[in-house]
């Protein structure tokens with residue numbers, strides 16, 4: 001069976017990387033709109049309703065509009081890469097390792113996680129669920145992202161303009177990723193989120209520093225690492241680092257696409273402090289790779305087919 005897929009926003013950063021991952025896969029045929037039609041509501045409506053699966057790679061408002069363009073009787077299933085539906089009723093949060101592959105496979109509406117939340121939730125959600133980290137803890141997230149995380153506009157600023165060496169932002173403390181981090185980790189308080197951008201195209205480090213000794217659950221770093229390793233034991237996408245503590249974690253300026261996510265747990269000798277770190281590609285598990293993983297599941301195909309993974 002060939003699945004008809006329409007990428008709405010196919011000319012954008014996330015859309016192009018999804019098409020690249022689907023190229024050459026005979027299980028899918030892509031519905032394409034040319035440059036004169038790609039923002040035309042009538043053409044998009046037709047393509048959206050013709051598709052078996054529509055993947056929305058659009059700004060939030062345009063993603064909501066795309067959902068409105070769907071005929072209520074349409075059988076089209078949706079994967080939304082935007083942040084429009086990540087905590088919305090009736091949408092499955094498209095993080096199969098956390099919500100269960102079966103739920104994604106059966107869903108009609110799947111909201112792809114944000115790139116930063118993928119790192120944060122990948123680290124924290126299983127540990128809160130296991131009772132190792134308290135749900136009422138005031139979590140902090142420090143993160144750096146490659147500039148493709150900001151889509152075409154930020155890519156233009158870095159590649160055509162005067163690229164800053166380091167760009168910290170989010171000082172309004174109201175980043176759009178806050179609701180999904182709180183909701184899907186099952187937290188009582190919003191996280192304190194400090195994002196930044198570095199002059200590399202792709203890649204991110206998402207770090208959660210923890211004062212373990214001040215927690216009611218009094219966990220140890222080794223126990224957190226063991227719990228994460230057990231939780232992701234069956235995953236081909238998420239892995240937990242078990243080696244010696246590296247002196248540094250690096251993002252490469254010319255990194256290749258990578259759809260995996262590696263989790264690290266570092267702790268000090270006294271057991272008071274820990275740093276949880278996720279290393280991922282914002283366009284891999286943070287966006288396009290995750291969308292293709294979800295698409296595979298929704299179409300009953302091997303979960304990691306077409307992904308940029310060593311053993312896929």
Ligand SMILES: NC(=O)C1=CN([C@@H]2O[C@H](COP(=O)(O)OP(=O)(O)OC[C@H]3O[C@@H](n4cnc5c(N)ncnc54)[C@H](OP(=O)(O)O)[C@@H]3O)[C@@H](O)[C@H]2O)C=CC1
Pocket residue numbers: 008009010011012013014015038039040056057058059060062081082083113114115148149150151152153282283286287
């Ligand atoms: N980049 C990343 O790492 C990640 C992105 N996302 C999310 O994915 C979505 C897409 O992001 P990204 O690919 O980076 O963004 P881009 O800006 O690179 O691409 C968005 C595309 O949508 C097109 N577009 C805008 N409005 C409409 C419309 N009304 N109808 C049809 N097409 C439209 C744009 O057209 P034009 O080319 O003319 O501007 C552009 O091609 C966003 O919601 C983003 O937040 C999620 C996780 C990570």
Ligand SMILES: CC(=O)N[C@@H](CCC(=O)OP(=O)(O)O)C(=O)O
Pocket residue numbers: 081082083113114115116145146147148149150151154176177195196197
């Ligand atoms: C570097 C950069 O600008 N990143 C984006 C997030 C990218 C992403 O995850 O997209 P969603 O917002 O759809 O989740 C930001 O901070 O707004």
